[in-house]
Amino acid sequence: MCGIVAYVGPKDATPFLLEGLARLEYRGYDSAGVAVTGRTGGLKVRKVKGRVADLAADVPARFKGTTGIGHTRWATHGVPSDANAHPHLDGTERIAVVHNGIIENADELRLRLTVDGAVFRSETDSEVLAHLIAAHCGEGVELEDAVRAALGKVVGTYGLAVLDAGQPDRVVVARNGSPIVLGIGEKEMFAASDVSALVRYTRQVVHLEDGELATVRADGFRTSTEDARTTHRRPSTVDWEMDSYDTGGYDHFLLKEIHEQPGSVERTLSGRLDERFATAHLGGLNLDARELREIRRVKILGCGSAHYAGEMGAQLIEELARIPAHSEPASEFRYRNPVVEADTLYIAVSQSGETYDTLAAVQEVKRKGGRVLGVVNTVGSAIARECDGGIYLHAGPEISVASTKAFTSTVVAFALLALHLGRIHDLSPADGRRIVSALKALPGQIREVLAQSDAIAELAAGYADSAGMMFIGRVRGYPVAREGAQKLKEISYVHAEAYPASELKHGPLALISADLPTVALVPDDELLDKNLTTLGEIKARSGRIVAIAHRRPDARLADHCVLVPKSEPELDPLLLNIPLQLLAYHAAVALKRDVDKPRNLAKSVTVE
């Protein structure tokens, strides 16, 4: 949510800033801005409502400086506008600030600064930072000290970068709840809110901790705490490949990421299956078999699609390990003063590892003495670091706002965990082998579904102009229906509602007519007959049906059908979900939506 970039070095900062912002645009894209300074002094600033491409078109050739900061915004305080775009400046236009996060006491600070003569130009909470830092920038005061003093008065979360025309050889960055990563180059330094802006320039990075500041100069950096103690940070190497950050010949990142799933699932499984003992090895759990046996319940916490993946995970754990498991939106859990039990294993799920609500839920559990594992894609992210152990997905960077490959890898990670827990409890070696072979077969089976992309595109075009769509599934199929509906509404803006198929006749059947098509999950499992009965009930009300099935239902029961290869029943939801990703993608394309950057959304939600 919102992207930050910064550069200090011998070159012109602007090309890096604009390119870095374009790479971060998936994090927020309603306005963008840059500020640069250099030896000649003074700040140059450009900011516009719109996309990074609009900003690039607005930046003149003479807009040069060797030190600079940039920002792409997802509006929280104040509408998207030129004035509300970052960077924000103080009254003398000496200090420029870009900020991610929320300043909770912004109103109070604004009032005090106004009394002292500050004139505000925007409606944002972030602008107070520029005025506050400037107020501490007296004669001879180091920028870092002024930033530290200002942050001492701030309540809230931030990842920020500050430029001072009076000290043009440096950028000061700080982190509290919103990520900042430094990139180490050859006689030049970078900073960003996300490594994706840096990988073209360097693989050597330092992730700041919460409460840390850094002064970044061309020849290096110095990190310190809020109370000015120097910290010693060793760089780590980013291992994600550069080609993860472009569309690689696909029309959209989303389509590329959907098609990457055979490979990303292989990476999630890699080195973790143990055929000899018919189980899974998960080195990062930091819990031995004895500790795992003591677990009486599992509570899974995540937001949006991560929560739906958690629902699939809960079913896998209950089925394979026979441990009661439940997934709850982290955004709800954190606010309801939850009971935290010593014999419950808490699992936080997050692709980005940054989602604020999920992080806050983890902190709430830990504060009450609970044990939390993370199922996370982004190595070294805030949630990964806050957890006591966990499973990394290794799905590779996910750029499109809508989650697809990370979703699938999350469910695979839960299948591994459920298998591991199951084999510690009562899952038989034969059942363990059954799951191991089914997991190994997944990449090939996903390829079979992806091969139907063109047929699904045709189907999607036929349904895209519907006013809404119903998604139904029973038991294992219900989280699939929820995720399918989520994907459709998120990227095509077609209203979609997910219901347990069993609940249809308890209310929503009243909605069914020729105008409301239904996508029905119809696996060939012990509930097949029940599902076919539900299709009959919909057909009797003239409803159109797209069945996602293992066997083609009678033509009187489904207008269209997408066939999916059969796995083991516990793993079927994984494969049933893949056509729904393609259905949403192709519907969005048919409707000419901005597939990778749907309106009103941003990739990682680092605010409440």
Ligand code: F6R
């Ligand atoms: C849906 C989607 C969101 C995220 C949610 C959690 O396609 O992407 O619902 O799943 O915001 O994000 P992470 O997994 O980064 O915590």
